[in-house]
Amino acid sequence: MSWEGQTNMPNLTDCIEEYIKKLLALSTERYIEIQRRELASKFACVPSQINYVLERRFSLERGYLVESRRGGGGWIRIYRIHQGHVQPWREVINSINGRVFEPAKTRQLLKRMHEEKIISMREARLLEAVIRDRVYDSYGMSREQVRKLQHKLFSEAMEELLKVGY
Amino acid sequence: MSWEGQTNMPNLTDCIEEYIKKLLALSTERYIEIQRRELASKFACVPSQINYVLERRFSLERGYLVESRRGGGGWIRIYRIHQGHVQPWREVINSINGRVFEPAKTRQLLKRMHEEKIISMREARLLEAVIRDRVYDSYGMSREQVRKLQHKLFSEAMEELLKVGY
DNA sequence: TTATATCTGACCTTCTCTGACCATAATAAT
DNA sequence: ATTATTATGGTCAGAGAAGGTCAGATATAA
Incomplete structure (x- = not known):
């Protein structure tokens, strides 16, 4: 899935947000799993940028839940909360x-x-x-x-x- | 000066208003998006001049709605509003x-x-x-x-x- | 002249992005 | 088993990049 070359992509945060939402849309599971380091390198930014995006765009208030694990083979899981949107x-x-x-x-x-x-x-x-x-x-x-x-x-x-x- | 008597010399505010209205007329969307900084530099004025124009010429009373976002990649959206048979x-x-x-x-x-x-x-x-x-x-x-x-x-x-x- | 409209600049708030430093888990070495 | 190393992810302060506000100067109209 490419993000380069898209027009009207104002900033990194928006790009990453959209990318993750696409993953969620395509996923058959209730969640998707990413690697912070990998995603950061895909978007050529520092890893902490990913945390920023998650904090701003995938907060509980916005209907998402984030889990993670550190260490070798670590991951970040992002759940979309369908049930009871309100x-x-x-x-x-x-x-x-x-x-x-x-x-x-x-x-x-x-x-x-x-x-x-x-x-x-x-x-x-x-x-x-x-x-x-x-x-x-x-x-x-x-x-x-x-x-x-x-x-x-x-x-x-x-x-x-x-x-x-x- | 000779031109003074001909017609009202349009001021900056008028020019910017006209420019934005042209953009709206040409747009297929319900709104247009601009960058304050960029527009200000196009008209060689301070950015806050743009706010002034929006306030004076694109108010709700005049049938427009303005939204904006700050920070890197920020923007200003200007909607044309239809007030129908109200x-x-x-x-x-x-x-x-x-x-x-x-x-x-x-x-x-x-x-x-x-x-x-x-x-x-x-x-x-x-x-x-x-x-x-x-x-x-x-x-x-x-x-x-x-x-x-x-x-x-x-x-x-x-x-x-x-x-x-x- | 006085009132209103325009325009500027200094200062403020919000959002984004980076980098240094910290915490934890798996794996390799002892 | 214990320890060291390596590979992840987390946190936070600060720089940078927008747009917002407001007082006051200037220009125009009444």
Whole structure:
């Protein structure tokens, strides 16, 4: 499988990501196995670049699981998590609110969910509007109450999406 | 100078705007992709000039949507947005103004908007969740305040959809 | 003149990529 | 068996390569 000569290949990370995703698509297994050193040499980069790609593009949040073993004959396995595509997101959403709801972090989350095609751009913008601080002015709520209500509305609305699926 | 009286001397912003619009016209995609640095150097200006043009001439209000990514191999994507037959609905929604917000009637409206393909089913459900009475319990708001806030949230969220178009 | 629009430059944030150094497993040597 | 060597993969700090923001200077319009 060649990657050289492709046009519109902006950077190494994108190339490697695409390559791995092709492998996964072609594989009949639930996972693929690579060798870090080998892959790095295929793309003419330092081995740690592979770790970077795995961290950025094949994280749990993005629906992948990575296992590895060091030493002679070591390997890296990359699983695609098919089942329950949305369940991990439920967990991320729950974990994001420690004690108090944080709109800024939630906006980041929405961005990522859109990148991952879990929600559409319109849905992301809609949810952003729902957690916009300005909207909650002048209803006699304390800061704390606003955060709680934002969280409640966000959770209820998001659950609606996760429940239905695409 | 003689040319001053002839016609408005186009400024940098106009030139860049025109250039981008040509690219969009020639593109077969729904969007075009540029590099800020590269475009700036083509027009011999500072990169932030590009941001200025995008902000002024390619805003949502004008029917464009801009996405970007930083870092090595970064890019800026400019989408042309189609706002179809959305204005009448905006007016319907505004006409809710003045009176007391009525969740039941609004649910009807959502249903119709979905039938008319103005919004998706997921979006309708999302908005339904936002105006669900139960959600607003126990935040120390009066009935009247809840209605006002529901209305506010609904309008803001819906406007987000109408603004973007499909 | 005053208000608005344009343009620049300094500084910031995010994403990518490398290289030095660390940890672990298999294998060879003792 | 124990130890040394070799072959993997992991981590982290820092350089580099984009794009973003904002205050202020300059130009244009009212």
